[in-house]
Amino acid sequence: MLKxxxxxxxxxxxxxxxxxxxxxxxxTITAVLGANGAGKTTLLRTVNGLVRPxxxxxxxxxxxxxxxxVERVVRLGVAHVPEGRGVITELTVEENLRLGALWRRDRKxxxxxxxxxxxxxxxxxxxxxxxxxxxxxxxxxxxxxGRALMxxxxxxxxxxxxxxxxPRITAQIMATLRTLRDEQQMTVVLVEQxxxxxxxxxxxAIVLNLGRVVASGPAGELAADEKLRHAYxxx
Amino acid sequence: xxxxxxxxxxxxxxxMIYAAVALxxxxxxxxxxxxxxxxxxxxxxxxxxxxxxxxxxxxxYWAALAVATLSGLIIGGVAERVLVRPVETGPPxxxxxxxxxLLIALEALAGMIWGNSQSHSYPPAYxxxxxxxxxxxxxxxxxxxxxxITVAAIVVLLYLLxxxxxLGLRMRAAAFNPEVSRLLGVRVGRLLxxxxxxxxxxxxxxxxxxxxxxxxxxxxxxxFDALLVYGFTAAVIGGLDSxxxxxxxxxxxxxxxxxxxxxxxxxxxxxxxxxxxxxxxMVRPNGLFARAAxxxx
Numbered sequence: 001m002l003k004x005x006x007x008x009x010x011x012x013x014x015x016x017x018x019x020x021x022x023x024x025x026x027x028t029i030t031a032v033l034g035a036n037g038a039g040k041t042t043l044l045r046t047v048n049g050l051v052r053p054x055x056x057x058x059x060x061x062x063x064x065x066x067x068x069x070v071e072r073v074v075r076l077g078v079a080h081v082p083e084g085r086g087v088i089t090e091l092t093v094e095e096n097l098r099l100g101a102l103w104r105r106d107r108k109x110x111x112x113x114x115x116x117x118x119x120x121x122x123x124x125x126x127x128x129x130x131x132x133x134x135x136x137x138x139x140x141x142x143x144x145x146g147r148a149l150m151x152x153x154x155x156x157x158x159x160x161x162x163x164x165x166x167p168r169i170t171a172q173i174m175a176t177l178r179t180l181r182d183e184q185q186m187t188v189v190l191v192e193q194x195x196x197x198x199x200x201x202x203x204x205a206i207v208l209n210l211g212r213v214v215a216s217g218p219a220g221e222l223a224a225d226e227k228l229r230h231a232y233x234x235x
Numbered sequence: 236x237x238x239x240x241x242x243x244x245x246x247x248x249x250x251m252i253y254a255a256v257a258l259x260x261x262x263x264x265x266x267x268x269x270x271x272x273x274x275x276x277x278x279x280x281x282x283x284x285x286x287x288x289x290x291x292x293x294x295x296y297w298a299a300l301a302v303a304t305l306s307g308l309i310i311g312g313v314a315e316r317v318l319v320r321p322v323e324t325g326p327p328x329x330x331x332x333x334x335x336x337l338l339i340a341l342e343a344l345a346g347m348i349w350g351n352s353q354s355h356s357y358p359p360a361y362x363x364x365x366x367x368x369x370x371x372x373x374x375x376x377x378x379x380x381x382x383x384i385t386v387a388a389i390v391v392l393l394y395l396l397x398x399x400x401x402l403g404l405r406m407r408a409a410a411f412n413p414e415v416s417r418l419l420g421v422r423v424g425r426l427l428x429x430x431x432x433x434x435x436x437x438x439x440x441x442x443x444x445x446x447x448x449x450x451x452x453x454x455x456x457x458x459f460d461a462l463l464v465y466g467f468t469a470a471v472i473g474g475l476d477s478x479x480x481x482x483x484x485x486x487x488x489x490x491x492x493x494x495x496x497x498x499x500x501x502x503x504x505x506x507x508x509x510x511x512x513x514x515x516x517m518v519r520p521n522g523l524f525a526r527a528a529x530x531x532x
Contacts, residue, residue, distance in 0.1 A: 048418070074420035086415040088408055099408050102401055103420035151420070 001026040001187050002047070002155060007056030009039075009046045016042040018211035019056070024155075027185040029177060031202035031219060033195045033233060038208040040191040041083055044157045047189070048080045049073045060155065075103060079153035081144045083160050083191075089132045093124055096132060096143055100150030109152070117146035120176065138169040145173065149180075155187045156180070162194040170194065174201045195233035199223045207232050237371065242493045245374030248448065250489020251386035255441035256466025257473065257481035258393065262434040264475050266410035266427060268327065273314060273334040275463030276341030277435045278442030279455060281307045283345050285443050286357050286453045296360055304439045311435025315428045345455040355453040357446035374493075382444050389437055390482055396433075397478075406430060441466075461505065465492075468508045472515045474522030483523065487511075 002024040009017040017039045024030050032040050045051045047058055049070040058065040063076055074080075079100075087096050097117060101110045118125035121142040127135065135143065141161055148156060158177075162170040178201045180186040192198035199205060202219040207228065215228050222228060229235055256274065263271040285303035288294035294302075318337060322329040349355075361377035397403035408416040409423040410430070416423050445462050446453050469488045473480020488511060495507040515523065 050414070050417070070417045071420050071422050074418065080418045082415060082418060086412070086418070088412045088415060090411045091404075091408065095404055095408075098401070098404060099416070099419045099421070102405060147419070 001061065002189070003057075003059045004043075004047065005057045005059070007043075007046060007058060008054045009042050009051055010054050011042075015211050017046060017053070020208070020211070020213055022206055022213070022216070024187060024189060025203075026154075026187050027181055028203040029181055029188040029190060029201055031195070031198040031205040032189060032191045032208060033193075033198060033205055033222075034208035034214075035232065035234075036193070037210075039211040040208055041159055042211075043208070044080065044159050044189070044191055047073075048078055048157060071103075074151065077152070077154035078157065079148035079151050079155070080157045081148045081159060081161060083163065087132050087135075087140050087143050087147070092129050092131055093135070093143060094128045096147050097124075097150050100147035101152075104151065110150075113150045113152060117149055120149070121146050137164050138166065138172075141165060141169070141173060145176065153186070155189070157189050157191075159191045160193060161190070162192060162197060167197075170197050174198075177201055195229075196223075196235045238497075239494070241371075241374050242497050243490050244379075246489040246491070246493025247375070247486065248379035248382040248489070249493065250486040251383050252441050252445045252448075252462070252485070253465045253469040253488050254482045254485025255386045255389060255437055255444070256462055257469035257485045258390070258478055259434045259438040259441065260466055260470045261473070261475060261478055261481045262393075262430055262437070264470070266406070266430045267319070267323070267330070269319065269330045269334065270467075271334050271431075271434070272331070272463070273337035273341065274435070274438050274466070275459050276338035277307060277310050277314070278438035278462070279453075279459035280310065280341045280345055281435075281439035282357070282442035282446050282453055282459070283349055283455075286355055286446065287349070289358060290355065296358060300360075300440070300443050303443050304436050307436040307439025308432040311438075312428045312432035314435070315431035319431070320424070320427075342455045349455070351455055353454070354457070357443070357451060357453050359447040359449075363449045376449075378447065378449075382448070385440065385444060389440065390478075393433075393437070393478065464505060465508055468512045471512060471522055474524040477522070477524035480522060480524030 004020060004022040006019045006021055007017050008015065008019055020043060032043060034040055046053050047065065049065060049068050053066060060076065060078065065073055097114055098110065101113055123139050124142055124146060132140065132143065161173050174197055177188050181188060190198055190202065199219045199222060204217065205219045205222050206216040207214050209232060214232065215222060259274055260271055263269055281303040284306050285299040288299040288302055289296060314337060318333050319330050322333055359378040360381050363376045363378040365373045365376045367373065397407055405421050406426050409421055409426040413423045442459065445451050452458055465488060469484035470481050472487065473484030488508065491511055492504060492507055496504055
């Protein structure tokens with residue numbers, strides 16, 4: 001589904017990613033863990049084309065994403081929920097959702113997707129025409145995830161969806177991801193600092209430290225590795 | 236009292252023209268945070284194109300207006316793509332300086348083509364002898380009515396474009412948050428070009444309208460520089476970020492200038508604009524229609 005091979009991404013002299021490789025199977029959840037500055041966000045931004053890798057290759061299905069601009073990557077079925085939610089606060093809830101599916105140019109599809117998102121996140125349905133300014137943090141995260149789902153993605157990239165949310169809401173979001181994997185065969189790459197809740201839904205995980213993969217394997221194994229947990233995962 | 240109302244009537248059409256120029260500036264400010272000084276030069280140049288067609292080649296007024304508007308679209312789009320885009324990622328002042336350079340270049344170019352010193356008259360769309368009410372002579376003519384309707388139509392069309400169409404939603408999203416918009420598949424670069432094109436087209440219409448008023452004329456510098464200053468004043472009064480503010484700002488400025496010209500002295504008109512601007516900013520530093528900065532969590 002997604003194959004990341006020895007990717008190096010630099011910001012000036014800083015090597016944010018220093019040879020990262022990752023294989024993602026379809027209909028699985030992959031957690032990307034690590035501390036602040038480990039390169040997790042950069043990894044997602046490199047995959048979807050917001051930044052270009054200096055070397056290495058990224059292949060998604062049969063497409064080489066290494067030099068593909070982000071607007072095209074989206075059209076291949078890769079949706080990205082950016083860090084800090086990235087909902088557009090000046091627009092209404094419904095406008096944010098519509099934006100997620102506009103590139104499809106398919107009105108019927110748009111209304112079915114929207115109905116599905118409202119069913120998945122009922123609080124959004126109550127606030128359709130309200131400005132995003134009026135939403136709570138949890139509702140904004142629902143909106144960001146819902147908006148990504150509007151495009152019917154095959155691969156969903158999430159950047160720290162639990163950031164700043166109450167544990168109960170985080171658990172809800174994680175449960176939603178599990179549902180999407182099991183019922184819609186969606187593939188998810190989940191960047192998280194909250195390793196415990198990410199590992200609770202993930203099939204496999206990698207741990208990044210200073211731009212390198214320091215551990216990878218099935219989520220259960222990583223969660224059971226006490227040394228790793230203490231050194232990098234903080235629980 | 237009658238004179239007061241009559242002067243207000245006399246200020247409405249100018250106010251609408253300022254509103255159109257202000258809208259053109261606000262559109263670009265909103266999407267790129269650039270104060271587009273070249274707006275004055277672009278609308279001067281497109282008005283000259285219209286003038287050349289009407290007065291030199293005897294083309295019909297409406298065809299000339301259409302060509303001027305179309306040239307506005309092209310000049311605006313090309314300016315964004317060729318001049319502004321390459322410097323946009325640098326320090327924020329760079330694109331502003333580029334627009335100043337473009338203003339001067341367009342003025343020089345117009346001078347080379349059409350001459351610098353002569354002022355040319357532009358025909359009005361309709362009669363500019365005022366209506367009469369009983370024995371009173373009103374400062375409002377069919378041509379003023381035409382100006383008011385035209386700018387009102389532009390305002391309505393822009394509103395519909397931005398609020399009711401998918402394209403407008405994309406344009407707003409790209410303006411508010413370019414990176415997130417790209418993540419959603421919005422082709423932000425194209426929309427910026429389109430935004431500049433539409434903005435310059437609105438300016439082009441304003442230029443032709445201004446040139447065709449009873450006091451208007453066409454010259455590379457002078458009338459259009461003043462129009463840029465008034466449009467900018469109107470935009471700042473309105474908050475620079477708000478299309479509704481641009482319209483209200485333009486109309487208020489039109490009325491206030493009309494009263495000041497008549498009751499005080501009409502030789503120092505730009506001074507009044509400055510006084511009004513300073514007065515508004517002292518009371519409301521962010522303009523009349525500034526919205527509180529959105530809380531970003």
